[in-house]
Amino acid sequence: MKRLLPALGLLLAALSPARAETVHFVTEEYPPFNFTKDGAITGISIDQVHAIAKGAGVDYTIEIMPWARAFALAEHQPMHCAFTATHTEERHDRFRWVEPLVQDVMVLVKRRDGGIDAHTLEEAVKLRIGAQRDDFAIGLLAARGFRDIDLAADIDITLGKLLSGRIDLMPTSLKTFESMIAAGHPVEKAMVMDGQTYGLACNRAMPEAIHARLQAELDKLILEGGQDRIFAAYGLANPRTAANEAKTRK
Structure with a gap:
């Protein structure tokens, strides 16, 4: 019987590969x-x-x-x-x-009543923009001519920089932007970018x-x-x- 137990264990493991x-x-x-x-x-x-x-x-x-x-x-x-x-x-x-x-689609977000008036990429690339380290948006922004990109560890830090005026714009998904609005953050959409x-x-x-x-x-x-x-x-x-x-x- 003792010899059968290891064999039984191996059989059960083989029958459950996803849980290995x-x-x-x-x-x-x-x-x-x-x-x-x-x-x-x-x-x-x-x-x-x-x-x-x-x-x-x-x-x-x-x-x-x-x-x-x-x-x-x-x-x-x-x-x-x-x-x-x-x-x-x-x-x-x-x-x-x-x-x-x-x-979803990506949007560029600005602070409401922050005095930022950018409706085209040509206008936006002249502004300070924030994103998270290793976020896909960094390459997307760089490919479109953005050079002044401020990097943060997470989106809450980036949002804080936007609200304090340290950056002018931040990229995020449309749904995340909508959740910011629902949470009462004073932000608004500057422009819509690519679908993702x-x-x-x-x-x-x-x-x-x-x-x-x-x-x-x-x-x-x-x-x-x-x-x-x-x-x-x-x-x-x-x-x-x-x-x-x-x-x-x-």
């Missing part, structure tokens, strides 16, 4: 997608990660930290995924992607079987309306669904 290792999901404070409220980590993307990880049957952790650290862990440490990460051409081959958690797809940026060494299960669960969540329900729970419409409905009406 823990997946570490790492993110930043970036409402409404991922943020801390009353000591708990919550948000639109957080709820999706819980749903797809449980559906995929994987052991997992979720941790909030500065974005630069989260992004570096996902790129260099096996079994790590950073979110909510923008899928850019430059990042494409550096990660295994599970997407879309969000499909956001997802889980997972380390390239993640086993294909686990990656495929996570993607399958996200696809299922979207197909069955779970993603729309998560957005609605935060009082927001899913921009992906809204865009599809607009196309249908045309």
